[in-house]
Amino acid sequence: DAGVIQSPRHEVTEMGQEVTLRCKPISGHNSLFWYRQTMMRGLELLIYFNNNVPIDDSGMPEDRFSAKMPNASFSTLKIQPSEPRDSAVYFCASSRHRQGGGEQYFGPGTRLTVT
């Protein structure tokens, strides 16, 4: 079975540009999570969806970040405009559990560099 799929795997962009990260969760999973990981702050939850509905977006750092889940098999995380401090690895994870609990399975991540 395919795991969580993320694209692109690497993204290098200039400050001010729009960045869109994509995620396909494991088929049949009900919840989808977006995380950001840096050395300083560790793994931070940005937002999570349950049955395509955003449940908790309190981790989204500011209005420059937005996330959508138009259907059960696709989600995007968009940063507009991007800034150098957004440089990090962004992970998508999915879970068959509702309410955010239960084991999660991570995608390979997107390494974002904003210059």
Added chain:
Amino acid sequence: QKEVEQNSGPLSVPEGAIASLNCTYSDRGSQSFFWYRQYSGKSPELIMFIYSNGDKEDGRFTAQLNKASQYVSLLIRDSQPSDSATYLCAVNIKGTALIFGKGTTLSVSS
């Protein structure tokens, strides 16, 4: 503020020894507990989860949970150099997503 604390390490053990990784959490309402392994440059990989007090064994790995003391630990028996990685503890409180610790780096020397 719900917190999950881990010693950042590095924890260094010789090959064949037992590695003991610890995690404490602040919220007594925490219900389930997870250990992830993350190799450098890779994504977190689920190793084990535990819901009830006591021990849960899976191969060389044992998770231990003590809800009264609010800690969960991971023991790795017969440690191998391939176990060298960062180990993330994660905790679930009902109705919320997992809360992750910052991880403990384990180094197993041959």
